Amino acid sequence: MKGLLIKDLKILAKQKKFLVFVLLLMVLISFSMEDVSFSATYTVLILSMLTLTTISYDEMNGGMLFLLSLPANRKTYVKEKYVFAILNLVVAAIFAFVFGYVASIVKHANVDLGDFVTNILIVMFAMGMALALAIPVDLKYGAEKGRMLVIGVMAGFLVIVVAGYKTLAKVLHIDVLEEVTKFLSSIESKTLLVVTMVGVPLVALLLVLYCSYLIANRIMTKKEF
């Protein structure tokens, strides 16, 4: 596992030009827009996708044959990918937070820290969910084919959510967003509110990631190279 993690970190280190580009774009967005949270969410979004980049490099040029002939079996490979994805997500979020916070101080901007953190948490949750879908799909269909499929599935999912939201509003006259807001504002204790807002999505995300890990494991175990 340690060897595979080092390998993935080395792959990231080789993306220097890309990382510098992301950083420059962050600086540019942070200082050209009023709101620093946009650049922060954008950073988490871009950096978290790097886990998928490592899968495409692993597959290139008989790379999987090489990795699996080392003392790493398929299960270790899958486990490492999820550990790396979570670490990547957390590090990207911390980086985005620190950068955004520093940018707001430099700009003397008035930032609502609660909103800022919420935005980062929302994008972390969304990207975690996206990775939970993308990792098994990439392992099954290959990184290139998998990417198109993931984009397709995510677009489809978005269409279903929006259509579902609109249908509920139209047919049953239920505005889900309003209901959720109403429910959250009915929670009086601040601690309970934070726990509900952070804890519930976090547990849901970890559960989805675990299911995704089990599926990815199954895919890799069945795969022949």
Add this chain to the structure above:
Amino acid sequence: MLLKLENVKKNYGSFSLDCSLEVKAGQVTGLVGRNGAGKSTTFKSILGLVYPDSGEIEMFGKKLFDVTPADKEQLGVVLTEANACEMFNAKDMLPILKAMYKHFSEQEYLGKCKQYDIPMDKPLKEFSTGMKAKFKIIMALSHDAKLLILDEPTAGLDVVMRTELLDMLRDYMEDEERAILISSHISTDLEGLCDDIYMISDGKIVIHEETDVLLSEYGVLKVTEEQYEGLEKEYIIATKKEKFGYLCMTNRKDFYQENYPQVAIEKGNIDDLILMMGKGGRK
């Protein structure tokens, strides 16, 4: 016994593998055959990269299914199709291999890279074919492996590089606890290195013989049709029709030398075996 395959079968549409072989400590075992004969499928089955439909594979005395990553540390592998990430250089690979293998010797790795002119800072994608092949062997040799599995490690190399590479393998075999399973389409490489040789054709093992026996007792008879009619066929293992008559592979060259002095007999070698035991050549 470091490796044992017993009736390992794998079907791919029209191709089917049925392979049994053994690799003992202290021995270099060769696997020869034409392209598509089943060598790579055999290697991939041994490494668990493909799943055999039936049969047993044992490695280090354990069933393949029970072989742990820790057991795999005793294995050094070179596959033609397998490559480390091409963005990496030899320096990048060092911490990765070090973390993978408990017995990885940094000193040996660096020493061998220096000895065989492997540039430490050059990305692998800029390596020549020879450099890539040597580097793959160095990676496989730097962690005190007990068993080397080498699929075509000399492919695409010139004679100087092949000699260097074979010397590395001979040095490796100085420890008698170790063993190598190697395939190559350059038969002279195997003749000079292997203790025994398996010949695979159409997915089946058609010959298993000690290299010394193969080189001293096997031979090719060149006979006219008339001579062929009167030839004792008991020790003929393969026959091929030619313009002048027949080419016959024997595993008892001395028998024909004594009893048919008028027949032209050439010393057998692995190339002849592949040529005659392959498609269309068998008895």
